[in-house]
Amino acid sequence: MIDGYRYCMERGWKKPAQICISHAFPIQDIRTSIGQFDVSEEDYQFMARFIQNAVYDDYDRLVQLCDALALPSGFCLLEKRFVDVTIRYGFKPMVTIERWKKILEIRSYFEEKMRGSIYNVLPGVVENSF
Secondary structure (H helix, E strand, O other): OHHHHHHHHHOOOHHHHHHHHHOOOOOOOHHHOOOOOOOOHHHHHHHHHHHHHOOOOHHHHHHHHHHHOEEOOEEOOHHHHHHHHHHHHOOOOOOHHHHHHHHHHHHHHHHHHHOOOHHHHOOOHHHHHO
C-alpha cells in the first residue's frame, strides 16, 4: 500500500495514491486491518493518520466494493469473498463482522444508485460463486 502510494505521488497522481491505501480500509481506522504490516513505525503512523483523515468519495467506495467482489478466478458473491479472506487472514472479533457490514452498506448504496443488483452487471458472478 505505502509503496503504491509513493509511486503514484511521485508522478502527481493524488487520487490513485489515495486509493492505494483507502481500498483496504472501508472503515477509516488502521486497527481494522486484516493483514499484517511490514512497514516501519513511521510509515505505519503515516498510514494511520492518512486513513483517519482521508475524505472518501464514491470512487474510493466503488474500489472497496470491487475489491470485495473479486477472486483471482473472477467476480463472486460478497459472502464467498468474505469466507475466502477470513480463511486466509483469520477471524478478528469486532473487526471482521464490522468490515462485512461496511461492505454490505457500500453495496446497498451503489445498488440504490443503480436501481438494481450489482450482481446483474458482473459477468460470471453466479458461475464463479458455486
